[in-house]
Amino acid sequence: MIRRVAIVGVGLIGSSLGLAFQDINEIEEVIGIDKNSDYLQQALDIGAINRTDSLEEGVKNVDLVILATPVGIIKDLVQKILPYINPNTIITDVGSTKSNLVGELEKLTKGYNYIGGHPMTGSETVGPRGADKYLFENAIYVLTETENTRQDYLLLLKDLIERVGAQALILSPLRHDKIVAITSHLPHLVAVNLMSVIAELAEEDELLTSLIAGGFRDTTRISAGDPIMWRDIFLNNKDAVLDTISLFEEKLSYLKEIINRDSTEKLTAMLSETRDARLKLPMKKKGLLPSNFELILTLEDKPKAIAKVATLLGNNEINIQDIEVLKVREDGGTIRLSFRQEDEHLEAYQLLQQNSYKVTKK
Numbered sequence: 001m002i003r004r005v006a007i008v009g010v011g012l013i014g015s016s017l018g019l020a021f022q023d024i025n026e027i028e029e030v031i032g033i034d035k036n037s038d039y040l041q042q043a044l045d046i047g048a049i050n051r052t053d054s055l056e057e058g059v060k061n062v063d064l065v066i067l068a069t070p071v072g073i074i075k076d077l078v079q080k081i082l083p084y085i086n087p088n089t090i091i092t093d094v095g096s097t098k099s100n101l102v103g104e105l106e107k108l109t110k111g112y113n114y115i116g117g118h119p120m121t122g123s124e125t126v127g128p129r130g131a132d133k134y135l136f137e138n139a140i141y142v143l144t145e146t147e148n149t150r151q152d153y154l155l156l157l158k159d160l161i162e163r164v165g166a167q168a169l170i171l172s173p174l175r176h177d178k179i180v181a182i183t184s185h186l187p188h189l190v191a192v193n194l195m196s197v198i199a200e201l202a203e204e205d206e207l208l209t210s211l212i213a214g215g216f217r218d219t220t221r222i223s224a225g226d227p228i229m230w231r232d233i234f235l236n237n238k239d240a241v242l243d244t245i246s247l248f249e250e251k252l253s254y255l256k257e258i259i260n261r262d263s264t265e266k267l268t269a270m271l272s273e274t275r276d277a278r279l280k281l282p283m284k285k286k287g288l289l290p291s292n293f294e295l296i297l298t299l300e301d302k303p304k305a306i307a308k309v310a311t312l313l314g315n316n317e318i319n320i321q322d323i324e325v326l327k328v329r330e331d332g333g334t335i336r337l338s339f340r341q342e343d344e345h346l347e348a349y350q351l352l353q354q355n356s357y358k359v360t361k362k
């Protein structure tokens, strides 16, 4: 049973886990450890941790240590805590890359119990202020399994992850890294590159940033993420990231060529194929929600427009499971609302229609 947890790194992910743990009855204490004293205070203020401690003292006699710092520092931190740790303590991390880390940590932690982890959810904000106790709800949370993994501890960790609302997915570190290089690391590089082009051209034409619309926002949001975190991710998943960059370069060169040659048919074919592929994507994977429990709502651009919808539904005891802003325009926006239950979905639809909202069922 996991009763006492030490979280090393009380930033966005560490504090979000801390908040989610507060709702689990068996967890008696969450100890926060961080090199940043302001973050420790903020984590205490929002109730993500019950107390703070030093690295050496904080990891003594806990059932679980979670390393939630940038990937590049995790090995060093594990080396520092091992002399103080009880061999029955489970050690895990939330780092976005797994192969290098799991390889090195399994060597380092012989006789201890290390299991790699990676929640497939997050945001571009840093620190405890961005923490969200529902961050893990319905998210995929990868746990790595190797020939050294103790099954009883893996099950304990899986159970804990499921109790914060996530869905555990057990994967080999290599398979994990190859997949996230495509689904997470490449998109970040694309966003960074796009921002870099725009930042350079904005110096030449001051109107450029005035013409920014939804497409730009959608494709660059993640480039506001923490530079240290992303530096460590790219360097720790170098091989898989370089492979995906090569494929991306090939595709970009092909697009460049067919545009240059005015190849109408090839260009239309590529745009149609990718459009179809995008429409078939299981959208809102994080939610893992059946798409028939969703509503699409178009709102006017007025203050508190989203708050009014939330209040209307809340006053009628309808629980919104998730809200996603799909488009933001000068004249309003489109949002997607998800509901857990079919009856809530139907009730919300009727209520919004009765209140003259432009709403469609998905």
Ligand SMILES: NC(=O)c1ccc[n+]([C@@H]2O[C@H](COP(=O)([O-])OP(=O)(O)OC[C@H]3O[C@@H](n4cnc5c(N)ncnc54)[C@H](O)[C@@H]3O)[C@@H](O)[C@H]2O)c1
Pocket (backbone or CB within 6 Å): 008, 009, 010, 011, 012, 013, 014, 033, 034, 035, 036, 039, 068, 069, 070, 071, 073, 094, 095, 096, 097, 118, 119, 120, 121, 122, 123, 124, 125, 126, 127, 128, 226, 229, 233
């Ligand atoms: N942000 C995301 O979307 C996301 C999602 C999944 C996994 N991750 C992974 O989670 C980890 C943490 O990311 P985050 O987004 O919470 O970042 P964050 O910057 O919000 O938090 C990192 C925390 O680690 C602390 N820290 C750094 N060095 C330390 C040290 N030597 N000793 C003690 N504390 C130290 C920082 O002070 C900070 O509080 C990273 O490994 C990242 O790859 C991030």
Ligand SMILES: O=C(O)C(=O)C[C@]1(C(=O)O)C=C[C@@H](O)C=C1
Pocket (backbone or CB within 6 Å): 095, 096, 119, 120, 121, 122, 123, 124, 183, 184, 185, 222
């Ligand atoms: O910013 C977001 O929306 C994220 O979910 C962040 C995101 C991602 O690429 O999906 C980024 C890195 C993590 O390792 C996991 C999640």
